Structures are given as C-alpha cells and as structure tokens.
Amino acid sequence: AIxxxxxxxxxxxxxxxxxxxxxxxxxxxxxxxxxxDGILRYRGYSIEELADKASFLExxxxxxxxxxxxxxxxxxxxxxxxxYTQVNQDLLKISDGxxxxxxxxxxxxxxxxxxxxxxxTDEAGDDEKxxxxxxxxxxxxxxxxxxxxxxxxxxxxxxxxxYCSTFLQMMFAKPGEIYTADAVVSKALNKLLILxxxxxxxxxxxxxxxxxxSHANLFASISAGINALWGPLHGGANQEVIEMLEAIxxxxxxxxxxxxxxxxxxxxxxxxxxxxRVYKNFxxxxxxxxKAADDVLKALGVxxxxxxxxxxxxxxxxxxEYFVARKLYPNVDFYSxxxxxxxxxxxxxxxxxxxxxxxxxxxxxxxxMRTNKEPIGRPRQIYTGATSxxxxxxxxx
Ligand code: ACO
Numbered sequence: 001a002i003x004x005x006x007x008x009x010x011x012x013x014x015x016x017x018x019x020x021x022x023x024x025x026x027x028x029x030x031x032x033x034x035x036x037d038g039i040l041r042y043r044g045y046s047i048e049e050l051a052d053k054a055s056f057l058e059x060x061x062x063x064x065x066x067x068x069x070x071x072x073x074x075x076x077x078x079x080x081x082x083x084y085t086q087v088n089q090d091l092l093k094i095s096d097g098x099x100x101x102x103x104x105x106x107x108x109x110x111x112x113x114x115x116x117x118x119x120x121t122d123e124a125g126d127d128e129k130x131x132x133x134x135x136x137x138x139x140x141x142x143x144x145x146x147x148x149x150x151x152x153x154x155x156x157x158x159x160x161x162x163y164c165s166t167f168l169q170m171m172f173a174k175p176g177e178i179y180t181a182d183a184v185v186s187k188a189l190n191k192l193l194i195l196x197x198x199x200x201x202x203x204x205x206x207x208x209x210x211x212x213x214s215h216a217n218l219f220a221s222i223s224a225g226i227n228a229l230w231g232p233l234h235g236g237a238n239q240e241v242i243e244m245l246e247a248i249x250x251x252x253x254x255x256x257x258x259x260x261x262x263x264x265x266x267x268x269x270x271x272x273x274x275x276x277r278v279y280k281n282f283x284x285x286x287x288x289x290x291k292a293a294d295d296v297l298k299a300l301g302v303x304x305x306x307x308x309x310x311x312x313x314x315x316x317x318x319x320x321e322y323f324v325a326r327k328l329y330p331n332v333d334f335y336s337x338x339x340x341x342x343x344x345x346x347x348x349x350x351x352x353x354x355x356x357x358x359x360x361x362x363x364x365x366x367x368x369m370r371t372n373k374e375p376i377g378r379p380r381q382i383y384t385g386a387t388s389x390x391x392x393x394x395x396x397x
Pocket of ligand 1: 235326
C-alpha cells in the first residue's frame with residue numbers, strides 16, 4: 001500500500017495514475033470518443049458515415065487539415081501524394097539488409113526512422129513535404145518487406161489508381177505484371193483504413209506526441225509510434241487474434257475451454273481482441289467491422305471457418321459473468337484479421353495495415369501538439385527505492 005503522508009513529504013502533491021487511466025494530457029479537437037455510449041467521431045463526423053461514404057484520403061485530409069476536402073482539394077492532395085511515391089533507393093538498400101524473417105513492423109519502423117537521414121525536416125514543425133512523403137511512402141515500404149518474405153521483386157506503384165488499389169497492386173502484382181485490384185477488396189481495405197485512422201490518445205498516438213514534444217522530427221516521432229503500435233496489447237492484437245482463433249480451431253474448436261483460460265488469472269492467457277481502455281459498452285468500429293467481415297467473405301465467396309469460431313467465442317464471452325462484469329467486448333481488431341485474411345493479406349502484415357491506417361491520425365496529432373506549442377512531456381514518479389546509502393568499495397561488496 002502507498003503511504004500517502006510519506007509520499008507527500010517526498011514529492012509534494014502529484015497525480016499517481018499508472019497507465020494514465022484517468023489523466024488528460026492535452027486538449028484536442030481531432031477525435032471525439034464517448035466510451036460509455038460507443039461513439040467515435042473524427043472532427044465531428046461519425047465514424048459510421050465516414051466508413052460508409054468517404055475515401056481514406058478524404059479522411060486523412062479531414063484529420064490533417066481539419067475540414068473535409070472539396071473535390072479540387074482532394075484531387076490536389078491525392079496528386080501531391082502520388083508525386084512522392086518514389087522512395088529514395090538507399091532506403092531500399094537498408095530494407096534489403098534486413099533478414100527475410102524480419103517482422104514487417106520492425107522493418108517499417110526502422111525505414112520510417114531512417115527517412116530523417118534522407119529528407120530534411122522543418123524544425124518549426126510545419127513539414128508539409130514530410131507529411132506527403134510519409135503518406136505516399138509508408139505503403140510502398142510496407143510492401144517491400146512482404147515481397148522479400150515471399151522471394152519476389154518489388155513492384156513500383158501504379159499512380160493512376162486510388163490509394164488502396166495502389167497498395168494492393170504493389171502487394172499482389174508480379175513484377176512487370178499489369179494488375180487491377182478487385183473493387184470489393186479495395187473498398188473493404190478503404191473501410192478498414194478509415195476505421196483505424198485515429199483514436200485520440202491511445203498508446204501509439206501518445207508516443208508520437210510525447211516523442212514530438214521534445215521537438216524530435218516527424219519521421220522520428222512516427223517511427224516511435226509504429227513501435228508502440230506493434231505490441232500485442234495494442235495494434236499487435238490483430239495478428240494475435242487470428243493466431244488465437246487458429247489455435248482454438250486446431251484444438252477442436254472448444255471455445256469454452258479458452259473462455260475458462262481467459263478467466264483464470266494464473267493462465268497468463270487473455271482473450272485477444274477483447275477489452276478496451278475506453279469503450280465500456282461496445283467498440284463502434286467492431287460493429288462496422290463485423291458486418292464488413294460478413295459482407296466481404298460473402299462477396300469474395302470465402303468460407304473461413306475461424307469466422308464461425310470468432311462468432312461463437314463472442315457469444316460465449318458476452319453471456320459470461322466475468323466478461324460482463326468487466327465490460328469486456330470485442331474491439332476493432334477482433335474481426336479485422338478475418339477480413340485482412342480474406343483480402344489475401346498475410347498474418348504478419350496485419351499490424352502494418354493498422355499502421356498505414358493510423359498514419360494520418362498520428363500526423364494530425366503531432367501537428368496539433370506542435371501548433372499548440374505544447375510543453376515537453378515529462379511524467380513524474382513515486383520513488384520506492386532506498387533513500388540514502390553509503391557507497392561500498394567494489395572489493396568490499
Ligand atoms: N481477457 C481476459 N481478461 C481481460 C481481458 C481479456 N482480453 N482484458 C481485460 N481483462 C480483465 C483484466 O484481467 C482485469 O481483470 P481484474 O479487474 O479482475 O484484474 C480487467 O479485465 C481490466 O483489465 P485491464 O488490463 O486493467 O484493462 P486495461 O484498460 O488496462 O487494458 C486492454 C485494456 C489492454 C485492451 C486489455 O483489455 C487487453 O489486454 N485486451 C486484449 C488485447 C487486445 O485486444 N488489445 C487491443 C486493444 S484495441 C487496440 O489497441 C486497437
């Protein structure tokens with residue numbers, strides 16, 4: 001137990017809030033989130049409407065430039081991004097130096113960090129070119145590590161098609177092949193990226209803002225965000241969900257056994273894709289994704305047995321006292337992996353897809369932090385070690 005009186009003597013009054021469960025660190029006008037009622041809005045627009053009607057670049061523009069673009073503004077924004085898709089070839093050499101077995105999150109974090117070695121950044125924090133380069137080049141670099149993992153050469157982006165179709169073309173075309181992305185696949189990817197585009201002060205976004213608060217450049221800050229996203233408790237959960245569902249399937253599909261394990265604190269097992277720091281009734285993104293998973297699988301004629309296991313697991317968890325009492329509901333990543341898989345995206349690329357989707361949000365949050373001239377982030381601590389000890393010479397220890 002914490003001795004409050006002693007603490008006060010040591011540090012004065014400070015807020016003790018491990019995991020920042022109840023600490024507001026900024027004022028932001030980007031994303032509105034009501035965890036009790038399951039509401040999510042980007043700059044006031046509902047996530048349901050944006051996912052249904054907008055393109056990913058339209059949403060990226062909204063997040064970064066605060067307003068929905070006119071057609072002319074969107075055309076100019078898309079053309080600007082397309083004009084930056086040629087990545088410096090020395091970055092490709094760096095990518096080639098990674099082992100084939102490298103997790104693509106490791107590769108893209110390193111490459112985005114390395115971008116600051118190649119491109120100048122604006123100290124004042126107003127780097128429009130860096131923003132465009134990141135939006136243009138992250139998907140390109142993401143496909144490099146996939147191509148390498150399957151022993152294929154890279155594919156240059158086709159800048160005549162939309163953002164999602166370009167990504168699919170770089171992933172799935174053979175070098176030199178003319179490739180047209182399936183419209184169903186491209187539309188589904190567009191929806192998934194929009195649903196992931198921002199989520200206020202989550203772990204990776206807070207990381208981007210914290211790193212940027214020392215006036216580290218945009219590339220360095222986004223690279224740190226990618227690393228934060230990789231963890232299984234955050235973006236890495238989408239990969240873990242599919243692996244968990246596969247393991248349940250291989251184990252005979254006994255979902256009750258895994259529910260029991262998740263409830264046993266000594267098992268070390270959590271139901272991946274369940275629970276959220278801020279949603280305590282439902283995650284609105286999960287609702288949209290669940291429906292999209294049904295639609296996509298039907299449209300593509302895919303019969304994925306893990307979808308049935310996921311539905312059974314969800315139903316069992318939602319009627320279980322443990323999950324009800326703790327308000328644990330499926331989160332955005334419970335069903336996203338099933339869609340990614342149906343679209344042909346390999347499991348180890350799932351979290352990379354999340355990073356591509358979250359990029360506009362990270363950029364918008366970084367810009368807001370710099371524009372508002374926020375101070376350097378520097379949390380306090382409660383020291384629990386020895387107060388004062390006499391140094392002991394090494395020979396006497
Ligand atoms: N399975 C089983 N029990 C769980 C789960 C789970 N997935 N999530 C939380 N709990 C339990 C905890 O053991 C704890 O129980 P207790 O009160 O008896 O000790 C209680 O629910 C509260 O959990 P916390 O870990 O304190 O909640 P927190 O807000 O810190 O964590 C988190 C949220 C990290 C998302 C957590 O629910 C989790 O680990 N989920 C699985 C991983 C996952 O899906 N992450 C993706 C999040 S969404 C995203 O990043 C896009």
